[in-house]
Amino acid sequence: MTGEDTGEGDRLYLPPSPSSARGEGINSMKILRYILNFFLSLNTTLWFLGLLLILFFAGAFIMPGNRAFQQLHSIPLFDWIRKQPVKDIWWLLGIIGVLAVIAVNTIFCSVDSIIRKRKVTHWLLLIAPQIIHTGFIFMLLAHLLSAFGAYQKTAEVRAGTVLKISEGTFLIVDDIDINVDYYGYITAWTVDVTYTKDNQVLQTNSIMPNKPSVFQGFNINVKNIRPDPDKAALLQMNREPGAFWALTGGILFIIGIVILIVLKRKIDK
Amino acid sequence: MTLLALSFGSYLFALWKRPLLVLGLILQAAYIVSRGAELGRLPLVGPHDTIAFLAASIAAFSIPFGFAVKNRNSFLSSVAVVTAAFTAFSMLSKAHNSPLPPILKTFWFECHVVLAFMSYALFGVAAVLGSMYLKERDPVHEGLQYRAVLIGYCLFTLSMIFGGIWAYLAWGTYWVWTPKELWTSILWVYYSFQLHARLRPWWSGKPMAYLSIVGFAIVLFTYLGVSLLMKSSHSF
Numbered sequence: 292m293t294g295e296d297t298g299e300g301d302r303l304y305l306p307p308s309p310s311s312a313r314g315e316g317i318n319s320m321k322i323l324r325y326i327l328n329f330f331l332s333l334n335t336t337l338w339f340l341g342l343l344l345i346l347f348f349a350g351a352f353i354m355p356g357n358r359a360f361q362q363l364h365s366i367p368l369f370d371w372i373r374k375q376p377v378k379d380i381w382w383l384l385g386i387i388g389v390l391a392v393i394a395v396n397t398i399f400c401s402v403d404s405i406i407r408k409r410k411v412t413h414w415l416l417l418i419a420p421q422i423i424h425t426g427f428i429f430m431l432l433a434h435l436l437s438a439f440g441a442y443q444k445t446a447e448v449r450a451g452t453v454l455k456i457s458e459g460t461f462l463i464v465d466d467i468d469i470n471v472d473y474y475g476y477i478t479a480w481t482v483d484v485t486y487t488k489d490n491q492v493l494q495t496n497s498i499m500p501n502k503p504s505v506f507q508g509f510n511i512n513v514k515n516i517r518p519d520p521d522k523a524a525l526l527q528m529n530r531e532p533g534a535f536w537a538l539t540g541g542i543l544f545i546i547g548i549v550i551l552i553v554l555k556r557k558i559d560k
Numbered sequence: 561m562t563l564l565a566l567s568f569g570s571y572l573f574a575l576w577k578r579p580l581l582v583l584g585l586i587l588q589a590a591y592i593v594s595r596g597a598e599l600g601r602l603p604l605v606g607p608h609d610t611i612a613f614l615a616a617s618i619a620a621f622s623i624p625f626g627f628a629v630k631n632r633n634s635f636l637s638s639v640a641v642v643t644a645a646f647t648a649f650s651m652l653s654k655a656h657n658s659p660l661p662p663i664l665k666t667f668w669f670e671c672h673v674v675l676a677f678m679s680y681a682l683f684g685v686a687a688v689l690g691s692m693y694l695k696e697r698d699p700v701h702e703g704l705q706y707r708a709v710l711i712g713y714c715l716f717t718l719s720m721i722f723g724g725i726w727a728y729l730a731w732g733t734y735w736v737w738t739p740k741e742l743w744t745s746i747l748w749v750y751y752s753f754q755l756h757a758r759l760r761p762w763w764s765g766k767p768m769a770y771l772s773i774v775g776f777a778i779v780l781f782t783y784l785g786v787s788l789l790m791k792s793s794h795s796f
Contacts, residue, residue: 500662510732529732541721548714
């Protein structure tokens with residue numbers, strides 16, 4: 292992916308091979324040059340973004356009608372993909388492949404841009420697209436980490452329920468409190484939980500809307516709650532290894548765009 | 561509802577008297593504020609309130625752009641038609657008056673929705689500028705179109721980040737595989753494509769104008785089509 296500063300066309304980094312040279316060395320140089328040209332090209336960015344759009348369009352129409360996708364949240368993406376027939380997920384495999392090419396393209400173009408234009412006056416204008424690109428790469432990294440290591444488990448609980456988290460470690464539901472208004476709408480709720488290890492209390496928490504309980508890298512949320520006939524909640528235990536990288540990537544992305552907008556405005560003036 | 565009807569009338573009459581666009585915006589803003597006061601929350605749930613907000617945002621963003629275009633009358637007339645159409649659609653949609661589920665009562669949700677509709681409005685302004693470029697071939701329109709798309713893209717990305725933070729706090733994951741998320745990705749990749757395509761001379765001029773117009777069509781489908789037709793965390 293190329294930014295504001297790489298619109299001048301393709302660049303070759305490797306010098307042309309001497310005409311007298313022969314053999315495999317020349318061929319591998321040619322191949323290397325071809326690969327470099329491919330990844331340094333803005334055309335690669337545009338073609339692959341276009342291809343990505345087509346695959347997303349296909350997925351947007353295939354996914355809603357396919358029941359298999361309803362289980363996509365319960366296991367890591369790559370584990371889920373391995374169990375699905377290719378005819379259902381070809382578009383998703385395509386998206387992953389295309390994103391891999393775009394990621395390499397982004398890194399190559401950013402490095403190329405910094406090397407070529409390191410002496411420009413507006414260094415912030417040079418660096419802004421690269422900050423955006425770094426943010427984008429971090430976001431892809433986040434999805435990759437989550438696709439490998441995300442975890443999700445649900446359990447229906449009531450006051451007094453004990454859930455085993457790991458050997459010797461337990462989650463105890465102390466209390467479930469639900470506020471219901473005059474019309475029957477749930478307006479607030481609290482689920483009090485205690486974590487114990489070998490009968491020792493490690494931590495107590497109150498889970499509320501948008502306020503999960505965090506324990507040993509896991510997020511424990513309430514997915515659903517009901518006041519009748521008895522107070523019960525559907526607890527969901529999540530681990531998202533990509534969350535930190537997604538947030539970092541998002542922040543970098545925004546910083547880059549804001550710098551770009553401000554500088555463009557200044558230059559236009 | 562009277563305020564909304566009056567703002568609809570003002571937008572329509574702005575086709576002849578442009579300053580009425582500002583009056584329409586003021587009336588619509590007053591309606592949104594009164595809805596918020598009545599409900600005791602940000603009135604941005606369901607098509608009635610969100611489309612009214614979208615119309616007001618398009619009118620609000622068109623004012624600064626209106627100062628930069630050469631043919632201001634033509635630009636503001638096009639904006640008046642778009643805002644009147646959205647306001648009419650809002651009036652025909654049922655208002656969502658029930659209290660918010662506790663999960664929606666958060667700063668992250670409010671920012672997510674407000675920023676999303678502001679970005680949609682800027683993509684709408686870019687589409688209007690694109691259609692004007694096709695008629696008048698004025699390069700100023702192309703530059704303004706780029707600016708609207710770039711700022712809209714920034715707000716849209718920010719909205720996605722806030723949405724991700726909210727989803728992480730509410731459901732423990734920043735990404736949920738639903739049709740809405742897929743269409744949001746389509747929109748984000750589409751405008752990424754447009755911002756990159758601009759760097760190639762072949763895409764400048766008419767193709768860029770068409771990209772802006774098609775982009776807004778995708779915005780409308782992502783917002784209305786997906787929310788009304790497909791089951792997702794964003795369904796109406």
